[in-house]
Amino acid sequence: MAILLEGQDFTPGDYEIYMRQRVSFLRSPRGRAALMSGGYLWRFAVEVVSIQQALLQPSTERTSIWAPNKQPVRAPSPPGFVYYDDQLTEYEILLLCGTYICYTGSGQQITLKSWWxxxxxxxKPNGTNFHRWTPQNEAAYQNRLVKIQNGQEKPRPVKKWHDLVAGNKQARDLNEGMEKLAYSFLTKYEQGGL
Known part of the structure; x- marks a missing residue:
């Protein structure tokens, strides 16, 4: 992740540098975790990581990744091995999204900007995330990619991204309602089965 001074502008060359870093990371054994993540991370990885690589066993070289319940997420393994589920770290996710730390010009204040x-x-549930990559997601991805390559788009601040992906209110409400119903169903039947 690069640190930029206030007023520094982005060029298509900056995007090319980001793309080289992204592809290099995705060609590493950690690319498997990106492919299995879904959403934009999956979209980045699907161009570089093979399905065969995704089907490989979890990493033996990775330190434990802590799940929300603060326990390591382990996969079944042969005797003498401990496999940890391949999940991306926060830093790796920021790298894949093309994130920069940018000074705002107000003292030490910074903002995060990213290409994606x-x-x-x-x-999170919003008007553009339907828990799978949709034709609408692909169209928006391709449209932005062309604009980036033509120098018409630059990295956006996180706040701007939140506003852009929010979608319309009805779609957000629908997504949020489905999330609540699914969670309610799973918690109701987790103990006794169906």
């Missing part, structure tokens, strides 16, 4: 929506903006 931060996962915090896209992954």
């Amino acid at each position: 929506p931060p996962i915090s903006a896209f992954e």
Whole structure:
């Protein structure tokens, strides 16, 4: 992640540098975790990571990744091995989204800008996240990509991304309602089965 001074402008060359870093990361064994993540992370990885790589076993070289319940997420493994589920770290996610730390010009105040929506903006229920990559997502991705390559688009601040991916109110309400119903169903039947 680069740190930029206030007033520094972005060019298509900056996007090319970001793309080289992204592809290099995705070609590493950690690319598997990006492909399995879904959303934009999946979209970035699907161009570089093979399905065969995704089907490989979890990493043995990774330190434990802590799940929300603060326990390591482990996968079944043969005796003498401990496999940890391949999940991306926060830094890796920021790298994949093309995030920069930018000084605002107000003392030490900074803002995060990225070429693509931060996962915090896209992954929560909103008007553009339908928990799968849709033709609308692909059209928006391709449209922005062409504009970036033509120098018409630059990295956006996180706040702007949150506003852009919010979508219309009815779609947000629908998504939020589905999330609540699914959660309610799963918690109601987790103990006794169906």
